[in-house]
Amino acid sequence: xxxxxxxxxxxxxxxxxLITRRTTRSSSATAISTKNNVVESTTSTNICSxxxxxLLYGGEPIDLDVLLxxxxxxxxxxxxxxxxxxxxxxxxxPVFVYGGPSTGKTGILLQLFRHLNRPFVYSSCRxxxxxxxxxxxxLNQLSYHQKNSTNGxxxxxRCEKPSDFVNFLREALVGIVKSLKENRRKSKSSxxxxxxxxxxxxxxxxxxxxxxxxxxxxxxxxxxxFNLDSxxxxxxxxxxxxxxxxxxxxxxxxxxxxxxxxxxxxYNEDDLRQILVRNQAxxxxxxxxxxxxxxxxxxxxRRLDELSAVFSPLFIEYCKPLNDLAxxxxxxxKRKLFSNLQPHISLFLNETFxxxxxxxxxxxxxxxxEPRGSKSKVGTCEDSDELDFHMSTSxxxxxxxxxxxxxxxxxxxxxxxDSRGGSADGRKxxxxxxxxxxxxxxxxxxxxLSKGPGSFPLERLLAIFQCITSVAEDSLxxxxxxxxxxxxxxxxxxxxxxxLLQLSTLxxxxxxxxxxxxxxxxxxxxRSVVSEDLAxxxxxxxxxxxxxxxxxx
Amino acid sequence: xxxxxxxxxxxxxxxxxxxxxxxxxxxxxxxxxxxxPRGTGKVAVLELVLEDLLLEYPDMITLxxxxxxxxxxxxxxxxxxxxxxKEIARQLCVEHQLVFSKMASFDDNSEFMIAMLRECGLAHKxxxxxxxxxxxxxxxxxxxxxxxxxxxxxxxxxxxxxxxxCRLDADQLLEKRVKSRFSHRKLLFLPPSEEEIYRLLDHVxxxxxxxxxxxDYAMEFNAKLHSMFSDERFRQIIDSFMNFSPTVRHLVKFLxxxxxxxxxxxxxxSFENFKSAISSLQRQPKMECLRDCSILELYILVCMKRLExxxxxxxxxxxxxxxxxxxHDSFQTSDYxxxxxxxxxxxxxxxxxxxxxxxxxxxIQSTEFRPVKLLISFAELSQGLKAHHLCxxxxxxxxx
Numbered sequence: 001x002x003x004x005x006x007x008x009x010x011x012x013x014x015x016x017x018l019i020t021r022r023t024t025r026s027s028s029a030t031a032i033s034t035k036n037n038v039v040e041s042t043t044s045t046n047i048c049s050x051x052x053x054x055l056l057y058g059g060e061p062i063d064l065d066v067l068l069x070x071x072x073x074x075x076x077x078x079x080x081x082x083x084x085x086x087x088x089x090x091x092x093x094p095v096f097v098y099g100g101p102s103t104g105k106t107g108i109l110l111q112l113f114r115h116l117n118r119p120f121v122y123s124s125c126r127x128x129x130x131x132x133x134x135x136x137x138x139l140n141q142l143s144y145h146q147k148n149s150t151n152g153x154x155x156x157x158r159c160e161k162p163s164d165f166v167n168f169l170r171e172a173l174v175g176i177v178k179s180l181k182e183n184r185r186k187s188k189s190s191x192x193x194x195x196x197x198x199x200x201x202x203x204x205x206x207x208x209x210x211x212x213x214x215x216x217x218x219x220x221x222x223x224x225x226f227n228l229d230s231x232x233x234x235x236x237x238x239x240x241x242x243x244x245x246x247x248x249x250x251x252x253x254x255x256x257x258x259x260x261x262x263x264x265x266x267y268n269e270d271d272l273r274q275i276l277v278r279n280q281a282x283x284x285x286x287x288x289x290x291x292x293x294x295x296x297x298x299x300x301x302r303r304l305d306e307l308s309a310v311f312s313p314l315f316i317e318y319c320k321p322l323n324d325l326a327x328x329x330x331x332x333x334k335r336k337l338f339s340n341l342q343p344h345i346s347l348f349l350n351e352t353f354x355x356x357x358x359x360x361x362x363x364x365x366x367x368x369x370e371p372r373g374s375k376s377k378v379g380t381c382e383d384s385d386e387l388d389f390h391m392s393t394s395x396x397x398x399x400x401x402x403x404x405x406x407x408x409x410x411x412x413x414x415x416x417x418d419s420r421g422g423s424a425d426g427r428k429x430x431x432x433x434x435x436x437x438x439x440x441x442x443x444x445x446x447x448x449l450s451k452g453p454g455s456f457p458l459e460r461l462l463a464i465f466q467c468i469t470s471v472a473e474d475s476l477x478x479x480x481x482x483x484x485x486x487x488x489x490x491x492x493x494x495x496x497x498x499x500l501l502q503l504s505t506l507x508x509x510x511x512x513x514x515x516x517x518x519x520x521x522x523x524x525x526x527r528s529v530v531s532e533d534l535a536x537x538x539x540x541x542x543x544x545x546x547x548x549x550x551x552x553x
Numbered sequence: 554x555x556x557x558x559x560x561x562x563x564x565x566x567x568x569x570x571x572x573x574x575x576x577x578x579x580x581x582x583x584x585x586x587x588x589x590p591r592g593t594g595k596v597a598v599l600e601l602v603l604e605d606l607l608l609e610y611p612d613m614i615t616l617x618x619x620x621x622x623x624x625x626x627x628x629x630x631x632x633x634x635x636x637x638x639k640e641i642a643r644q645l646c647v648e649h650q651l652v653f654s655k656m657a658s659f660d661d662n663s664e665f666m667i668a669m670l671r672e673c674g675l676a677h678k679x680x681x682x683x684x685x686x687x688x689x690x691x692x693x694x695x696x697x698x699x700x701x702x703x704x705x706x707x708x709x710x711x712x713x714x715x716x717x718x719c720r721l722d723a724d725q726l727l728e729k730r731v732k733s734r735f736s737h738r739k740l741l742f743l744p745p746s747e748e749e750i751y752r753l754l755d756h757v758x759x760x761x762x763x764x765x766x767x768x769d770y771a772m773e774f775n776a777k778l779h780s781m782f783s784d785e786r787f788r789q790i791i792d793s794f795m796n797f798s799p800t801v802r803h804l805v806k807f808l809x810x811x812x813x814x815x816x817x818x819x820x821x822x823s824f825e826n827f828k829s830a831i832s833s834l835q836r837q838p839k840m841e842c843l844r845d846c847s848i849l850e851l852y853i854l855v856c857m858k859r860l861e862x863x864x865x866x867x868x869x870x871x872x873x874x875x876x877x878x879x880x881h882d883s884f885q886t887s888d889y890x891x892x893x894x895x896x897x898x899x900x901x902x903x904x905x906x907x908x909x910x911x912x913x914x915x916x917i918q919s920t921e922f923r924p925v926k927l928l929i930s931f932a933e934l935s936q937g938l939k940a941h942h943l944c945x946x947x948x949x950x951x952x953x
Binding site: 080083084086092093098100101161162163166167210220223224227230231244245246247248249254255256257260261262263265266268298299300301302303349350351352353354451452453527529 | 591596627631636639640643802809810814833834839844847871890894897898918921942943
């Protein structure tokens, strides 16, 4: 997919493609190419009357060889797709294209339609995230309607119900098929300078179908889509579904005749190597780099997007000792580069899925980049203990209290926080536990930890918060304070009103989630979902001794 | 037509035709249910019958068309009473070239429908109501069904009510008052038997001899086809197809796939076309998913399997991580990665449908603490591990 994407950018800059309605109407500078649109340079804006040409893929059609070479390792799938789509005007049964993410399904289909020069309607269920938007998007494309400021970004028809959708769709498709036949007759008589369309068929492509399963109305929408061909009963319409989950995940109580499945397996190592080497400035150097890193990283993931994301910084590391990036490495050099890279490989292996923050991307890095600390699934860096986002002090204390409330069982609160605010250090539990009791306690604690963060009511959170802020005031008492005088005043009343606001902020930022209400008490319960590392960082930034308060084995 | 060689279908065809035509000739109302598995030809037979009738009774052409016209509703689209009546009114308007108002209310539409039924009855025009996915109309209060059947009984109308459903017990779903107005006629459609399948194959695939294709080519093609039908391997393929799902629509799908695989240079259907068609239609998606997994993902699956074997009722991702660590400690594998990497790999297999959360949709918990379960059986897992080209031997041992 990457290779294809980059190839298109290169291609687009050379030629002047024909403007069709499918491309964005920017009459000035070159637009960046996306999957659907094509790079266009400044030309006269062709105010062409809407016609089925708008349903073609923008740009010049490509040869089959170009298509095959753009997608290495996909020859069998492309061949199978061509067989199912068939020769010109051959009717087809619906097709279900599935395979893992970033295996080239959408890319290949769109390029295939570019090669075949047949009109199609593409809608992705990610951008059309509700049935109404999906219906209206399909109908807009079929009526060559574009949302712009003149019509107030509205659709050509308002369509919410499936029954309306099928009626409008049938009308629109019959109209298009008729106009395709007329165009053919006309073009036979006159010499056309415009682009000609091949065939009388129109194809509907529904992408990202797996997202429909999470919609509210999925139990009606999915059978509707799968039964669409028998409902419409128009032989000139072909339906293609693309999904990243296999067809058996779509089974429901409502049946349908299954579409023809077409499987895109994830790339194997040779294909990955071929794809990653494309569009590299120095293919031989990159290939020797891949010799070293591809196999170990393929043990973690075989997805192309994740591998390319982790290889780009690693390649920069690899090339560090080289002065000239264009040299072709010989065996000696390869060994040297490998030994230089070795320690970094294991480091990068454990951070394969890390999302780098903007500041560390692109710029030369002297140490490993700062992680985004918000979600626990992102890897944390061993070097840096700094928070890279800003929080007010009261919010930090609130976060720490929430973490403690979730982490410690409620019955031990009295032992951790005594009324004077100091850490009681569990004086009551000083007696030495016996071996068996210790083992039992450990097992219980482990079980508590593995159950996940507990929920707590608002009162407990506020109680802990008051406790630790009074501790903080005592410890800060000697220092000179010029900062926000709010919490150091020693009066808690102004602090309390802020706390509730801060709490809702933290909830919105997903540090604390709201659980269900307890039916007896009637108050909502909260749960903290930050990882221990983040809590430690936050505590460190306010110099709070978190370790003393956490219930540990 | 595909179905003309199909004896049972002929019988059903004639029965249905009798029902509808009796309503035309004797000016009475009738109702019937067409039941049968999906793809056995219910709607196809209906279309045939209606076409035939249109040819048979052209003499009573009134101002707005033929004697028989149909109103089609679909349970997927029109199960809501309001939209169903609106659709009926719209189709009536289209048929009689009236102007349809989108603003009409439910009562307006139902009055309009009853009035039209009366008029059609007086003009001796038969209205055929076809309700696809009939079982979906029986959800809720069945107001529409009652209104239709009641109108047919009380008003001087000439209507046939045909319900088409894949549920064989669709008539049990009717309410008492609807049931009493419904004649309990059911026509049962069954999938074809083996010899009928062969007859269908012959009919569909043979080239017509008197078309614009060259005569010699057509004869040669048909001869090759017939010799293939008696081939043992071909019969095995048809057997496996019959075990899978032998309805007519599936057969058409299978043949479409075989024909699209045809090599145009050879210009003949060969045995390989059918073989590749059957293998492309009978897939094992979970096996394919397993073959696509990376090694870390396989580790996680094996850990989950071991936890399930130990009969832990509900375990979460953190328990899986503990198992993973214990495997690493005892076997010193080289594949030990950090928690975050494993969590992401776990999310991948969640997406692919190999594992899922055991607590449904409700809970608001992070991924690590929700109970999870495997969606593949242990046998599938070990089969998939064997088929994986890079699976380390230790994993296969652990999964055994």
